[in-house]
Amino acid sequence: MRKQRTASTQAGRVAKLLGLVALVGLAATGCSGDEVLRFGWPVGVTAEADRMRDLWTWSVVAALAIGVIVWALILWPVIAHRKRGDELPRQFQYNHGLEWIYTGVPVIIVVVLFAFTTSAQNFVNAETRDPDVTVDVLASQWNWSFGYIDVKGFQGSKGSAPVAPDGEMVRTVGNPAEIPMLVLPVNKRIEYRLHSKDVIHSFFVPEFHFKRDVFPFPEKNNQDSTFQNTIDRTGSFVGRCAELCGTYHSQMNFEVRVLPDDVFTQYVQLRTQTNPQTNRPYTAPEALAKLNCGELCTPHAVTTTPFNTDRTARNPSG
Ligand SMILES: [Cu+2]
Structure with missing residues (x-):
């Protein structure tokens, strides 16, 4: 019980440290909120550019969110479940529910990204018959x-x-x-x-x-x-x-x-x-x-x- 509490306290400290590093990193760049959300892109001057910027911003936000989840899933076992003795811990292989989730979720992510990309691409490639x-x-x-x-x-x-x-x-x-x-x-x-x-x-x-x-x-x-x-x-x-x-x-x-x-x-x-x-x-x-x-x-x-x-x-x- 004490071991579990120690592990969760350590995980809490690491989470706080990571949060602080992210906050300092964001503040130290001196970027405005809009600049941060452009993720390095210049200000667009066409409706098409704005549409692509939206796709870029939300794709990066989605990638960062997934990245944070993946980092947490890596750090959590590294910190909370590191080796404590020679006894083999409980094994979780052949968990079909989990396998369905980690197959299904990436497929859904790819389908959603594909749909948004196709929609933005069609908007950017659209042509009127009589341009000015x-x-x-x-x-x-x-x-x-x-x-x-x-x-x-x-x-x-x-x-x-x-x-x-x-x-x-x-x-x-x-x-x-x-x-x-x-x-x-x-x-x-x-x-x-x-x-x-x-x-x-x-x-x-x-x-x-x-x-x-x-x-x-x-x-x-x-x-x-x-x-x-x-x-x-x-x-x-x-x-x-x-x-x-x-x-x-x-x-x-x-x-x-x-x-x-x-x-x-x-x-x-x-x-x-x-x-x-x-x-x-x-x-x-x-x-x-x-x-x-x-x-x-x-x-x-x-x-x-x-x-x-x-x-x-x-x-x-x-
Ligand atoms: Cu050239």
């Missing part, structure tokens, strides 16, 4: 080019070769002085049509909580190179290539600039006009500078901060 803006995303070693399929009457259609001849689509192409910039309107349905000139790349915007591989045309094996989303706030977001694609893969970054709808309309109109100062069509930074809409139109892209687009500074061996 359709952008052609062309990846190449080691650059991005973004075109507006609806601008200048280009008749692109899903499934057809998406590369428009030069001049038919307003395009933004990165160069050593300008990061490639994808300018989009806020709260509008955007369709992204992805394709590559050469090897496989991957279109990744951390704030979208989403990336999709970008394959050379034509599509094979029923791959879906199109996706849609709606960005719910204005701002400037970093995009990256997330598929190792060669020497300068790490510098294959881009920027997503999200503007109010009316400013975006003016932006696209400017991009179809000639800049009297250069006698060439307005580039993305020139058009943003002309729009003069404060911080939102500040042409981050003419500097390379925080990006480094300098392809000449490194030696050829990379």
Whole structure:
């Protein structure tokens, strides 16, 4: 009896110690409640991102809860039932009830996780028939080019070769002085049509909580190179290539600039006009500078901060 009491007192002490360690660990990170529940993910800027964040948060919470139960089931026999003599303790094998539980519970967990994952995936992959803006995303070693399929009457259609001849689509192409910039309107349905000139790349915007591989045309094996989303706030977001694609893969970054709808309309109109100062069509930074809409139109892209687009500074061996 005394032995049992001692064991339960020790288990209580260990539980208190573990609780204290968890509390200090949580407090010492300096994270807010929302940050803790994001478990390392950035703040999402699309409804799709929020849905995936919910799935991620609750999956981690479920995994932690199961982890705590498993740790307790390991620690409890280690502490409370450690060897106390040579006498063999009572044996519990062939307990069918227990076997049903530890087979059935994991199956239920997998089914529940599968259901929630499928539901989130269907929501993220959903596409409307008539998106507000359709952008052609062309990846190449080691650059991005973004075109507006609806601008200048280009008749692109899903499934057809998406590369428009030069001049038919307003395009933004990165160069050593300008990061490639994808300018989009806020709260509008955007369709992204992805394709590559050469090897496989991957279109990744951390704030979208989403990336999709970008394959050379034509599509094979029923791959879906199109996706849609709606960005719910204005701002400037970093995009990256997330598929190792060669020497300068790490510098294959881009920027997503999200503007109010009316400013975006003016932006696209400017991009179809000639800049009297250069006698060439307005580039993305020139058009943003002309729009003069404060911080939102500040042409981050003419500097390379925080990006480094300098392809000449490194030696050829990379
Ligand atoms: Cu790449």
